[in-house]
Amino acid sequence: MKRLIATLAAVLALSGCGYNDFQRLDEQSKAAWSEVLNQYQRRADLVPNIVATVKGEAAFEQDTLTKVVEARAKATSIQVTPETLNNPEAFNKFQQAQGELSSALSRLMVVAERYPQLQANQAFRDLRVTLEGTENRITVARNRYIQTVQEYNVLARSFPTNLTAKVFSYEPKPSFTVQNEAQISTPPTVDFSRPAAPAAPPASR
DSSP: HHHHHHHEEEEEEHHHHTTHHHHHHHHHHHHHHHHHHHHHHHHHHHHHHHHHHHTTSSSSHHHHHHHHHHHHHHHHHSSGGGGGGOOHHHHHHHHHHHHHHHHHHHHHHHHTTTTTHHHHHHHHHHHHHHHHHHHHHHHHHHHHHHHHHHHHHHHHHHHTTTHHHTTTOOOOOOOOOOOHHHHHHSSOOOOOOOOOOOOOOOOOO
């Protein structure tokens, strides 16, 4: 009987200190993170088709394509494990690589505007619509993850649940930064105008 009472008391104590909430939010953050990864993979799978289609435009800037291919290779080479969610350094490295791919793809789409034949290509138009839809899904998935992690981190830092966090080693989780959000959601500015020719030196008399 004493053991039963002690067990019930321990259960009530853990519930009152947020233990169950930590379990719930931890699982929610993992599920939200999995959806983020799914959408990033969906985008990565689109890149080879986009590059292959754009290559059909003979005069297309090779440097732009190269940067997209390199950015995709870097983003997909990072091994993401469950520990990534608890490792700010690894998380930021992954986040930066995905941001670089976003920027490279944005630049490619801006450059593509200069090629009427490419804009008239139905396959390219379909891929572009799919990419735009995927980017929207990424934004939604990231926002859900940010919200879940915010709830988890507030619980980990608030009293008295912060005591439970210390006992069970529930460290605050890294999240996507506001600075990164602004950086990868803003299309790059591309100026194709040629620089002005230098002024001719005055004629000597």
